[in-house]
Amino acid sequence: xxxxxxxxxxxxxxxxxxxxxxxxxxxxxxxxxxxxxxxxxxxxxxxxxxxxxxxxxxxxxxxxxxxxxxxxxxxxxxxxxxxxxxxxxxxxxxxxxxxxxxxxxxxxxxxxxxxxxxxxxxxxxxxxxxxxxxxxxxxxxxxxxxxxxxxxxxxxxxxxxxxxxxxxxxxxxxxxxxxxxxxxxxxxxxxxxxxxxxxxxxxxxxxxxxxxxxxxxxxxxx
Amino acid sequence: xxxxxxxxxxxxxxxxxxxxxxxxxxxxxxxxxxxxxxxxxxxxxxxxxxxxxxxxxxxxxxxxxxxxxxxxxxxxxxxxxxxxxxxxxxxxxxxxxxxxxxxxxx
Numbered sequence: 001x002x003x004x005x006x007x008x009x010x011x012x013x014x015x016x017x018x019x020x021x022x023x024x025x026x027x028x029x030x031x032x033x034x035x036x037x038x039x040x041x042x043x044x045x046x047x048x049x050x051x052x053x054x055x056x057x058x059x060x061x062x063x064x065x066x067x068x069x070x071x072x073x074x075x076x077x078x079x080x081x082x083x084x085x086x087x088x089x090x091x092x093x094x095x096x097x098x099x100x101x102x103x104x105x106x107x108x109x110x111x112x113x114x115x116x117x118x119x120x121x122x123x124x125x126x127x128x129x130x131x132x133x134x135x136x137x138x139x140x141x142x143x144x145x146x147x148x149x150x151x152x153x154x155x156x157x158x159x160x161x162x163x164x165x166x167x168x169x170x171x172x173x174x175x176x177x178x179x180x181x182x183x184x185x186x187x188x189x190x191x192x193x194x195x196x197x198x199x200x201x202x203x204x205x206x207x208x209x210x211x212x213x214x215x216x217x218x219x220x221x222x
Numbered sequence: 223x224x225x226x227x228x229x230x231x232x233x234x235x236x237x238x239x240x241x242x243x244x245x246x247x248x249x250x251x252x253x254x255x256x257x258x259x260x261x262x263x264x265x266x267x268x269x270x271x272x273x274x275x276x277x278x279x280x281x282x283x284x285x286x287x288x289x290x291x292x293x294x295x296x297x298x299x300x301x302x303x304x305x306x307x308x309x310x311x312x313x314x315x316x317x318x319x320x321x322x323x324x325x326x327x328x
Contacts, residue, residue: 024298025272027295027298028249028272028297028298029249029268029272030295031250031295031296031297031298032248032249032250032253032268032297033250033268034295035250036250036253039254057265057267057268058267058268058269059267059268059269059270060267060269061269063269063273064269064272064273064276067273067276
């Protein structure tokens with residue numbers, strides 16, 4: 001009789017989205033209805049009557065299933081806003097790249113700024129735009145789960161973890177590029193070659209801090 | 223009056239919270255307790271019960287966990303949260319006030 005109740009529930013949940021929540025709800029219903037059936041049989045009802053009583057007590061599952069579907073619709077909307085945000089970020093970054101070249105040429109040709117300084121400004125703008133680009137692409141989950149089964153969650157977690165490592169490495173390499181740019185900039189303008197190398201030591205400290213922050217984040221998530 | 227009318231259905235969530243104030247419980251046990259307490263005059267449909275569970279969980283008034291049963295399949299247990307308890311106390315107060323008011327008027 002367990003199977004009969006299970007089959008009936010499978011039928012009722014045919015239209016439901018195939019998500020973990022839906023499966024869990026279906027299981028919960030099956031367990032509870034089976035217990036109800038068992039109690040009725042103990043009280044003396046015939047299996048047929050008990051089964052019919054149990055099925056009659058289910059009521060209208062349509063509202064339940066609609067509620068399960070609703071959560072999916074929300075995630076589609078969220079996906080669209082994510083897409084627009086990505087488009088904006090990419091457009092902004094590319095615009096910044098082009099702008100940086102324009103600024104470079106303008107500074108040297110029109111304002112007669114020293115070539116080195118102008119190049120440093122150019123590199124800083126490029127560096128900043130690249131930072132924003134990489135951060136944005138690394139922080140959004142590129143792996144969309146097919147459903148909420150354990151297998152899909154694992155794949156998503158694995159992707160997320162490798163993304164975090166890449167993000168960490170990207171940040172560190174960007175940091176070193178900027179450190180080098182700043183080093184050259186202040187050395188040329190202030191002529192303090194004797195002391196400006198200290199910035200590389202500072203860079204090493206910053207690198208360790210970045211790694212520490214990522215480690216703390218990942219242990220916190222666990 | 224039909225006991226399953228809207229008059230009672232509006233209080234479904236408070237009724238569930240009241241049961242969970244006593245102890246953690248699962249779907250069928252809650253329904254069974256309600257039946258026993260009303261001398262089998264009132265029984266919630268499963269769909270109504272589970273819709274209410276979902277609403278309560280979304281509001282943060284209850285949370286659920288899987289029990290580890292020694293026999294049979296695992297059950298989903300519900301327990302009431304602090305804000306759930308506050309909501310229950312509020313609702314009970316509202317009902318008491320409404321009851322006194324309506325008793326005076328009709």
